[in-house]
Amino acid sequence: MRFVAFVHRHGGRILPEGWSRVCPADDTGHPYVVVDVGVVVDVDVDVGVGSGQDHDHDHVTPVPRKPRMYPPVHVADISRHEGQEVTLHGWLQGRRSSGKLHFLQLRDGTGTIQCVVFRGNVAPETFHEADHLPQETSLAVTGLVKRDERSPLGFELDVRGLSVFARPSREYPLGHKEHGVAFLMEQRHLWLRSQRQQVILRVRHTVEKAIRDFFDERGFTLVDAPIFTPSACEGTSTLFEVPYFDLGKAYLTQSGQLYMEAAAMALGKVYCFGPTFRAEKSKTRRHLTEFWMVEPEVAYMDLDGDMALMEEFVSHVVQTALARHRKELVSVLERDVSKLENVKPPFPRITYSEAVEVIRKAGHPMTWGDDIGGDEETVVASQFDRPVMVHRYPASMKAFYFKKDPADPRVALGCDVLAPEGYGEIIGGGQREDDLAALERGIVEHRLPAEAFEWYLDLRRYGSVPHAGFGMGVERCVAWLCGLHHVRETIPFARMMERITP
């Protein structure tokens, strides 16, 4: 990139070529002299230039050494610079005016700071411009960092100068008033700039890192599962179809589990973490067509071990997010974090049969073998102050690969973790069928194409072992942590039945 130095009697700056129009003058109204410094990577120039317009001062003007494109100071670190003059780069979030004072809310991605422009401290042009910049103008603001009791941040910037990177070419669509969900989802690329969305995405980031850390620290190996899969494993209705060269149709994965079983036989403890696709026409607050799922799988582990892993895992993720984001969860998202503090082992464990009794006692008609619906889930979850583990569902309700309970063949060795407060199932998993003959029977009973599972059956032919695993949906977990009504806010760009843009 070609750079240009803007030099005046007090100093200067180096900016990319073409930005001269945004730096017409220095703080006192003296014009800059433009010096082409050419293509540079790490500028280290010492150009002696006196301003042609400045006849009172003919001394040599120093150009700053090693200037950087990135701002030297961020809002998050502002307390370290009390009393210093600093330059912040950010976007104009809002603006208020009171005669000889203008208040600019500058957002830089790490925080928002109020910049106070006092008429006596800046050039008249700067003062006028400060009151006419539109929302979301990108700008550099220079000023003194001052502690102020009236500021929610604790600090303000006493402005001495500002320069604009770019003024919006049209009015910013998102005002400070309330907006409808449909409109905000259409403006999702801009909605991300709001404080609320920033907090949610940071919590998501923490959750994803906590997931990786949890498994990495326990000796798991991350194994990436394929996204294109060759056949419909559990019925075509839930899968997205894509053309695949001369091989016909491929499908977008709805789970990496079968591949993790193969990987567990090679590496022992493995997990995959990636996007998952469901073509089911679900229109609820808990559903997306594209979502992220983490799926661990462990060789030589039974259902009990799996359930212990689940509760330890969920607790780690929740407590990590709570420790890092408690303040924003409370102040920005108004989350009642006391409900998250209980999320520590051991979690209550009830069988499906016990859950049916709980649901019946609560007045919901239900017979053994019925699925537990959304309302029933909430009834069960509301009995406890932390996530509840419901295990040993009727085998007919579960996928073909679940192992049946030797003590009661009607039920499968599966377990779901239901989050409190109506957030529902965040984890589903269990022990896999390790007996070749039983697995083959399951494939027939579920009317699945046997040839597509030959490779999977090989895992039972060559040293089959008990093994188990589970899958957790990242969005449901984040929605629960943040106390959100809908999972669509937990993913940067939600993909739903009725929405694929932006």
Added chain:
RNA sequence: UCCCCAGUAGCUCAGUUGGCAGAGCAGGUGACUGUUAAUCACCGGGUCGCAUGUUCGAGUCAUGCCUGGGGAGCCA
């Protein structure tokens, strides 16, 4: 796939029994030295989702369609 709701200014919404299209916010101009969604004054802003029908007259009533939202089923 099924059920319910909504669509009026850039945004959020009001609009009486069917009788001249409205408010707040945002935007523009100005006032104010401490504003936190500032306040105050003035100004500009409309294919009432689309189509057909009923009527002297439709934002309003009817039918169909489109788009979005909420829920069910299924799931994470």
